[in-house]
Amino acid sequence: MTASPAPGLDEIVASAHVLSLPMRTRFRGITTREVLVFSGPAGWGEFGAFPEYDDAEASAWLRAGIEMAWQGAPDPMRDHVEVNATVPAVPAAEVPAVLARYPGTRTAKVKVAEKGQTLADDVARVEAVRALVPTVRVDANGGWTVDQAETALRALTENGDLEYAEQPCATVEELAEVRRRVRGVSIAADESIRRAEDPLRVVRAGAADVAVVKVPPLGGVRAVLRLAEELAQYGVPVVVSSALDSAIGMSAGLAAAAALPTSTACGLGTGALFVTDVAEPRALVDGRLRVDTVVPDADRLRELAAPDDRRAWWLERLARCHPLALL
Ligand SMILES: O=C(O)CCC(=O)c1ccccc1C(=O)O
Ligand SMILES: [Mg+2]
Secondary structure (H helix, E strand, O other): OOOOOOOOHHHHHHOOEEEEEEEEEEEOOEEEEEEEEEEEOOEEEEEOOOOOOOHHHHHHHHHHHHHHHHHOOOOOOOOEEEEOEEEOOOOHHHHHHHHOOOOOOOEEEEEOOOOOOOHHHHHHHHHHHHOOOOEEEEEOOOOOOHHHHHHHHHHHOOOOOOOOEEOOOOOHHHHHHHHHHOOOOOEEEOOOOOOOOHHHHHHHOOOOOEEEEEHHHHOOHHHHHHHHHHHHOOOOOEEEEOOOOOHHHHHHHHHHHHHOOOOOOEEOOHHHHEOOOOOOOOOOEOOEEEOOOOOOOHHHHHHOEOOHHHHHHHHHHHHHHHHHHOO
């Protein structure tokens, strides 16, 4: 496909919808996910930077949405992508109900280190997941100190393996220290990889065995593919994850995972966390999602429309980020 010229702001605004997607369970501290979606000559794109992100960071998310809507996805290597179940920091007793939303998944990613909870809560949740799913990853979202991470990772591997621990601590230096101290558990970097220059810093510091990559903060599918190529030279595999994207944004994550030379279970199953999405939810069959693009459903766009003040907020943000996204 020939790339269309970069769109003007008015072209994006012309098709823009600001949506508020209700969530089944609190995740990342939120219960509704706001996104702005728009269409271009190649299809639909999403601008969904979390509200607390500044314009410089948010503009990468817009660039990713513009790429999908004006350029489309690169050629895929496969038509289905394996995903992990994403288990929020729920009580252990709720784990079977959460996992039931991810039929056939053989890998689960479990949130740990949630504020207000204890290590015993994490151990109980992880054990409940292990009873049902063969491969378990945990994600601490930077919530532990190095000492806490060491204690927790030992406790969490007493009765079984962890494939990896995602972002156990906040900084690159701390990740490297945990990786040295807890040799038996692989470390994945997530929040430490937000800009294109971050992954090599993480790898050079010896801070991670695995890189979690997300299309929106990295500025698009092609940017993720370039990064993955660089990381492969250091022997660091990538895991493509969502940024709690709507079904439209998820198309970009699926496109990235589908275009990689190899793909392990991706964190792209988070559509299951929404009560209602912008389109009919993708069917999760045998733990895999079909790689496709979606057109939002007109009724859902109306039903999910964000309140006027939020629409105004997103349109102002779009106007500020637009010139930065095209740089
Ligand atoms: O990786 C997954 O399983 C789902 C994606 C996910 O966890 C996530 C989604 C939005 C924001 C942050 C995160 C995260 O990995 O911490
Ligand atoms: Mg993470």
